[in-house]
Amino acid sequence: MAGSNDLKLLGMWASPFVLRVKLALSLKGLSYEYVEEDLRTKSELLLKSNPVHKKVPVLIHNGKPVCESSVILQYIDEAFAGTGPSLLPVDPYERAMARFWAAYIDDKMMAAWNQASKAKTEEEKAEAMKQSFATVETLEGALRDCGKGKPFFGGEDVGYVDVVLGGLLGWIRANDELQGVKPFDPERTPLLAAWAERFWSLEAVEPQMPDVSKLVEFGKMLQARQAAAGEGN
Amino acid sequence: MADGKEGDLKLLGMHVSPFAHRVSMALGVKGVRYEYIEEDLFHKSELLLSSNPVHKKVPVLIHDGRPICESLAIVEYVDEVWSGDGRPAILPADPYERAIARFWASYIDDKFFPAWLGIMRATTEEARGEKVKETQDAVQNLEKAFSEIAGGKGFFGGDTVGYLDLALGCFLPWFGAMRMMFGLEVIEAATAPLLAGWAERFGETAVAKEVLPEPEKAVAYAKKLQAYRASLNK
Numbered sequence: 001m002a003g004s005n006d007l008k009l010l011g012m013w014a015s016p017f018v019l020r021v022k023l024a025l026s027l028k029g030l031s032y033e034y035v036e037e038d039l040r041t042k043s044e045l046l047l048k049s050n051p052v053h054k055k056v057p058v059l060i061h062n063g064k065p066v067c068e069s070s071v072i073l074q075y076i077d078e079a080f081a082g083t084g085p086s087l088l089p090v091d092p093y094e095r096a097m098a099r100f101w102a103a104y105i106d107d108k109m110m111a112a113w114n115q116a117s118k119a120k121t122e123e124e125k126a127e128a129m130k131q132s133f134a135t136v137e138t139l140e141g142a143l144r145d146c147g148k149g150k151p152f153f154g155g156e157d158v159g160y161v162d163v164v165l166g167g168l169l170g171w172i173r174a175n176d177e178l179q180g181v182k183p184f185d186p187e188r189t190p191l192l193a194a195w196a197e198r199f200w201s202l203e204a205v206e207p208q209m210p211d212v213s214k215l216v217e218f219g220k221m222l223q224a225r226q227a228a229a230g231e232g233n
Numbered sequence: 234m235a236d237g238k239e240g241d242l243k244l245l246g247m248h249v250s251p252f253a254h255r256v257s258m259a260l261g262v263k264g265v266r267y268e269y270i271e272e273d274l275f276h277k278s279e280l281l282l283s284s285n286p287v288h289k290k291v292p293v294l295i296h297d298g299r300p301i302c303e304s305l306a307i308v309e310y311v312d313e314v315w316s317g318d319g320r321p322a323i324l325p326a327d328p329y330e331r332a333i334a335r336f337w338a339s340y341i342d343d344k345f346f347p348a349w350l351g352i353m354r355a356t357t358e359e360a361r362g363e364k365v366k367e368t369q370d371a372v373q374n375l376e377k378a379f380s381e382i383a384g385g386k387g388f389f390g391g392d393t394v395g396y397l398d399l400a401l402g403c404f405l406p407w408f409g410a411m412r413m414m415f416g417l418e419v420i421e422a423a424t425a426p427l428l429a430g431w432a433e434r435f436g437e438t439a440v441a442k443e444v445l446p447e448p449e450k451a452v453a454y455a456k457k458l459q460a461y462r463a464s465l466n467k
Binding site: 095099 | 287296299301302303305306307309310313314328329331332335336339340374
């Protein structure tokens, strides 16, 4: 390993965005100090390291902070290019595709899921679920057409898009119980369902994944908090 | 593609789309020739719909028949394909500086753009006021970013334009349009002096002069959009 590589990750155990970074660090075989943040009382270090968003994850490398999960992932890939496998492909066209789908996951798929969780009426919920499912179907198409029968979005091995989507798997499984929705239904999106199982069971991935029952508990607590806040109006 | 030859290069754009301008300017920085195709976004072409089936939006760069979508992904692609050979780099070389550039490009797209777009789309004074405040806060953050990143030089990219200059500079025609339509200055010299200086400087660069339209064109398009939305509400 070249030089001093003091790596610190400011995170929160339930955050899917933090999980992305943990997965990337694990896949690259990089060691780091993990700092669990209490997001209700943010540390001085977090506020100083991410003054713009005040959010986790923040990766601090030799004292310099990097923020935003997709930016951190690309940073890890570039700063530690010689260590472990590459997250992004070598070919510029394939890199552009990877960036496209990563952006899709964050801008469209997650936005649709957030809408669904905010829906108040049955009608709103049904419409939001339909939108949500459409984005998942699009992703299934991506895995089918770009993946071309390979096990991962990255091809034979895990790549950037796998990590970006993989970070969400804990909540995807938790939402199955919280909302009775199987986002990666083996009947409707078989490739994604198979990909999810395959990704979760990877040696570098499995130990990093959160306890789904704890996420469910946390989810229920958040729902109760939301409902209580709503009732105050 | 590693040899950087131009091959068959088409850019699907729209004359006042700031996102398409990012790509035109990136290609301009690299000195790369391409065929520009103006899209009528009210009547999208088969080529656009088949090249960007997911979003059906411009810009799309089609290189040797393969489409690349999403303006920032396209700019990175252009930077990677046409690298070396004495061509200027768009992103910095250092990984940490690249991370900073990507962070602020994300901020521009996720926070700044929706805020100022919201000013134009607001239907009530209250809503507009909210978006004006959001925009002003974002400009303050970008002002600070400029002072940290430019390091006393003229552009985010240093002595020459780079990734963030293109990511932000593409909006200048629309800032001009907002000045004309609302009397609103998005980048006020009094509160954001560094950005104001940068905006003027950027507007004078060869790529900006070649690519960016006059604000009047953006105003005309905004009026067309307003009329279209009004017709939908009838």
